[in-house]
Amino acid sequence: MERERLVEAFRKGLVAPEGLLAHGRGEAFDYILGEHTMEVAEEATVVAAAALLIAKWPVISMNGNATALASREAVELSHLIPARIEVNLFYRSEERVRKLVKRLQEEGARGVLGERPDRKIEGLDHPRALCCTEGIYTADWVLLSLEDGDRTEALARWGKKIVAVDLNPLSRTARAATVTIVDNITRAFPNLVKKVEGLKEKLERGEVTREDLEEMVRRWDNNEALARAVEEIIRYLEREVESWRGLR
Numbered sequence: 382m383e384r385e386r387l388v389e390a391f392r393k394g395l396v397a398p399e400g401l402l403a404h405g406r407g408e409a410f411d412y413i414l415g416e417h418t419m420e421v422a423e424e425a426t427v428v429a430a431a432a433l434l435i436a437k438w439p440v441i442s443m444n445g446n447a448t449a450l451a452s453r454e455a456v457e458l459s460h461l462i463p464a465r466i467e468v469n470l471f472y473r474s475e476e477r478v479r480k481l482v483k484r485l486q487e488e489g490a491r492g493v494l495g496e497r498p499d500r501k502i503e504g505l506d507h508p509r510a511l512c513c514t515e516g517i518y519t520a521d522w523v524l525l526s527l528e529d530g531d532r533t534e535a536l537a538r539w540g541k542k543i544v545a546v547d548l549n550p551l552s553r554t555a556r557a558a559t560v561t562i563v564d565n566i567t568r569a570f571p572n573l574v575k576k577v578e579g580l581k582e583k584l585e586r587g588e589v590t591r592e593d594l595e596e597m598v599r600r601w602d603n604n605e606a607l608a609r610a611v612e613e614i615i616r617y618l619e620r621e622v623e624s625w626r627g628l629r
């Protein structure tokens with residue numbers, strides 16, 4: 382179903398041809414981690430929810446693949462947190478930006494940014510550098526999904542704090558982010574919606590404070606989390622091998 386959604390979105394001009402290749406890479410990682418949300422990804426999602434809730438200027442960056450696979454949840458998140466959405470493309474074309482903004486608006490998004498970029502991400506070449514004053518330029522926290530490593534590294538060097546959704550725990554995006562959710566965006570975004578809702582309710586009932594959330598984010602060790610993700614993958618593969626040998 383995911384593949385069909387991407388191909389259809391590609392045919393409609395929402396997804397870049399490179400996006401289909403990127404999806405294949407993601408699928409390969411999803412297979413070797415067992416196509417489920419790993420324990421460490423679950424924990425990262427709670428910390429990501431906390432980070433987005435305490436952020437002063439949270440921005441959800443959406444590209445072709447992310448919009449094809451999780452536009453509804455992105456819009457839900459933008460209302461819940463609340464956060465701005467910016468369509469920000471690696472393989473930028475004005476027509477694709479327009480189509481993606483329209484798709485997000487159809488899902489109920491308001492004030493989607495991206496059609497009139499007026500700033501540049503430091504340390505990147507035009508047009509990969511383009512961004513909006515009201516969006517990524519001012520953001521303290523940016524939620525990125527399936528992002529190119531050069532751009533994530535440039536954003537991190539620029540001082541942005543980053544929540545990244547990436548199935549590859551070895552990618553430069555995974556390593557440059559502040560909180561990496563090693564999970565499929567089709568599981569990570571609905572999960573993030575639930576975690577944001579849960580933490581918001583706890584904040585309202587006084588069961589947690591903003592300081593608790595800040596502490597949770599401060600304590601998060603992303604390198605350790607990536608190491609745990611790789612270990613979980615190894616354990617999953619070892620269990621598979623054992624089962625073939627009839628050891629399980």
Ligand code: PTJ
Nearest residue numbers: 399400403407444445470471472527529547548549565566
């Ligand atoms: O729409 P654009 O122009 O912004 O282009 C989007 C792509 C994805 C083509 C662009 O950002 C790109 O080239 O990204 P990369 O460098 O291929 O990185 C994508 C990362 O996302 C890889 O590490 C993949 O393993 C991972 N990935 C692919 N599918 C999923 C995924 N992670 C989570 N969920 C997925 N479904």
